[in-house]
Amino acid sequence: MALFPSSSRPRTLMEQLLARKIEAAATAAGGASSSAGSPPSPGEASGSGQIPMIAGMPMVGASGASILSRLRRTDSLDSTSSLGSLAFGEDVCRCDDCLLGIVDLYVISASEAAKKKSSGWRKIRNIVQWTPFFQTYKKQRYPWVQLAGHQGNFKAGPEPGTVLKKLCPKEEECFQILMQDLLRPYVPVFKGQVTSEDGDPVYLQLQDLLSDYVQPCVMDCKVGVRTYLEEELSKAKEKPKLRKDMYDKMIQIDAQAPTLEEHAAKAVTKPRYMVWRETISSTATLGFRIEGIKKSDGTSSKDFKTTKSREQIKLAFMEFLSGHTQILPRYIQRLRAIRATLAVSEFFQTHEVIGSSLLFVHDHSHASIWLIDFAKTMALPPELHIDHYSAWKVGNHEDGYLIGINNLIDIFVELQAALEKDAEPSTNDDSAAGEDGAAGGAAAEE
Ligand code: I3P
Numbered sequence: 001m002a003l004f005p006s007s008s009r010p011r012t013l014m015e016q017l018l019a020r021k022i023e024a025a026a027t028a029a030g031g032a033s034s035s036a037g038s039p040p041s042p043g044e045a046s047g048s049g050q051i052p053m054i055a056g057m058p059m060v061g062a063s064g065a066s067i068l069s070r071l072r073r074t075d076s077l078d079s080t081s082s083l084g085s086l087a088f089g090e091d092v093c094r095c096d097d098c099l100l101g102i103v104d105l106y107v108i109s110a111s112e113a114a115k116k117k118s119s120g121w122r123k124i125r126n127i128v129q130w131t132p133f134f135q136t137y138k139k140q141r142y143p144w145v146q147l148a149g150h151q152g153n154f155k156a157g158p159e160p161g162t163v164l165k166k167l168c169p170k171e172e173e174c175f176q177i178l179m180q181d182l183l184r185p186y187v188p189v190f191k192g193q194v195t196s197e198d199g200d201p202v203y204l205q206l207q208d209l210l211s212d213y214v215q216p217c218v219m220d221c222k223v224g225v226r227t228y229l230e231e232e233l234s235k236a237k238e239k240p241k242l243r244k245d246m247y248d249k250m251i252q253i254d255a256q257a258p259t260l261e262e263h264a265a266k267a268v269t270k271p272r273y274m275v276w277r278e279t280i281s282s283t284a285t286l287g288f289r290i291e292g293i294k295k296s297d298g299t300s301s302k303d304f305k306t307t308k309s310r311e312q313i314k315l316a317f318m319e320f321l322s323g324h325t326q327i328l329p330r331y332i333q334r335l336r337a338i339r340a341t342l343a344v345s346e347f348f349q350t351h352e353v354i355g356s357s358l359l360f361v362h363d364h365s366h367a368s369i370w371l372i373d374f375a376k377t378m379a380l381p382p383e384l385h386i387d388h389y390s391a392w393k394v395g396n397h398e399d400g401y402l403i404g405i406n407n408l409i410d411i412f413v414e415l416q417a418a419l420e421k422d423a424e425p426s427t428n429d430d431s432a433a434g435e436d437g438a439a440g441g442a443a444a445e446e
Contacts, residue, residue: 155203157194161211164194164203172204174351174374181347186338187371209370210361215298219320219360220291220372221408225284225400226392227355228274229376233394242267250276253305282308286411287403291357293320296364314415320360328416330367331360335409338369342388342405352386352397353377358408 155164165171175190189207196202210216244267250257257276262268268276281289281304290307293316294300307316321327338358342348355376360369380386380397388401 157205157208161208163206163208165206167193167202167204168375170378171373171375173379174347174377175204175206177347178374181345182341183345183347183371186341186369209359209368209372212366213361213363215296216294216361216363217296217320217322217324218294219317220293221288221358221360221404222283222291223288223356223358223401223404223408224354225278225287225403226398227278227283228271229352229354229378230394230397232274233271236269236271240269243270243273246270246273249273253280277305280306280308282313286310286313286407287400287405288358288408290316295320295322296324297322310411310414313411317411317415321362324362324364324367325419327362327367328412328419331362331369332409332412332416334367334369335405335412338371339402339405339409342402348388348401349385350380351377352380353388353399353401356401 153166155166157163172190172193175187178184178187179190188209191205191207194203194205210218242265246269247258247262247265247267250268250273258268262272278284278289283289285308290304290313292300292302292304304316307313353374355373356371357373358369359372361367384397386396386398388399389403390396390398392398392400
């Protein structure tokens with residue numbers, strides 16, 4: 001099956017990256033991917049419908065448990081083990097990671113499923129950027145992909161279109177405060193906890209952010225100049241823990257990056273890895289980075305670890321827009337509304353926001369942005385004030401969140417200005433066109 005529809009047009013950047021990944025996967029994984037069948041072509045993917053997310057019904061305590069008990073528990077929740085999933089008797093993974101498109105590849109293994117009486121979802125990391133199967137929701141089929149976040153932390157909700165996120169007490173605290181804060185319209189609605197009958201971990205039930213979209217494009221951008229907590233840093237100093245997995249991820253990108261000692265240990269500490277990740281991406285310089293993008297044709301990519309310059313980011317944003325450039329002003333408007341609300345939000349004034357993302361979602365007719373992921377968002381000591389903009393020094397808790405928001409707005413505005421300039425009727429007077437373009441850009445900044 002062809003990876004991409006045959007056409008005379010050149011492959012886009014994302015298609016080239018995906019093709020490279022598929023070729024590598026074919027070599028590396030061999031039979032693994034064949035057990036899942038051939039990956040769907042974007043042509044097939046584009047026949048997909050909505051991605052179901054959170055419907056939102058309170059499910060605390062007994063009622064939640066009774067609904068959960070009807071579900072088939074399929075796997076461990078440990079993010080380092082195989083993927084957990086609550087299945088509805090369909091051969092699909094319905095976890096939120098998958099819904100949001102942060103994945104790698106999930107395949108179902110019939111033999112495992114039969115042996116373990118589980119769905120046998122098996123995770124193959126970093127092989128291809130779409131899943132080899134389709135979910136069915138409201139009689140629509142769509143490819144199951146995922147963009148970012150810890151694998152295994154999310155489950156499909158007990159009712160179609162709901163999502164459960166593994167409970168993190170700090171994140172729950174944030175959601176509770178956010179539900180009373182001015183930021184409430186910009187975060188998924190928190191519907192309470194859901195507990196399983198057999199003592200399985202408790203989940204947070206969150207609003208489905210994609211349910212109103214048809215074949216949505218989804219992008220996850222992690223905001224802030226720092227992605228680790230000060231406490232992670234101090235713990236690592238007290239008791240350095242070497243991470244082989246992080247060393248492996250590091251050399252995959254740049255074999256020269258580790259020091260001689262790190263090469264000898266074949267391991268690095270987490271803060272060392274996190275700081276390195278920040279500097280190879282746009283986190284350290286622009287205060288945000290792209291974690292993953294899923295396009296409306298069903299293809300997705302997480303290959304943005306070295307996307308650092310404004311130009312690289314603009315290219316990625318254009319891929320994300322997938323031709324829906326009419327959506328740009330809505331994203332700019334929403335980002336400005338978020339910035340204005342952050343300025344008056346008590347939550348924002350009293351919290352250090354680390355590792356939190358903005359989720360961009362659009363289809364051909366509408367678009368929105370939400371603040372998501374608050375597991376590393378911490379209440380500041382009462383006497384401490386941060387402006388989310390000043391440079392971070394150990395102890396001052398600055399997160400650079402507003403640096404990221406400002407740069408996101410600027411970059412979207414620059415893209416809009418460039419598109420407007422391109423759309424202007426061509427003129428023989430090049431100098432006049434240049435001046436008009438500059439004026440257009442300035443106007444768009446207003
Ligand atoms: C991961 C990313 C995550 C981080 C995770 C890293 O690196 O930085 O934000 O989780 O740490 O492995 P990458 O994106 O390069 O894969 P936290 O933000 O929750 O710390 P982990 O492996 O300790 O979960």
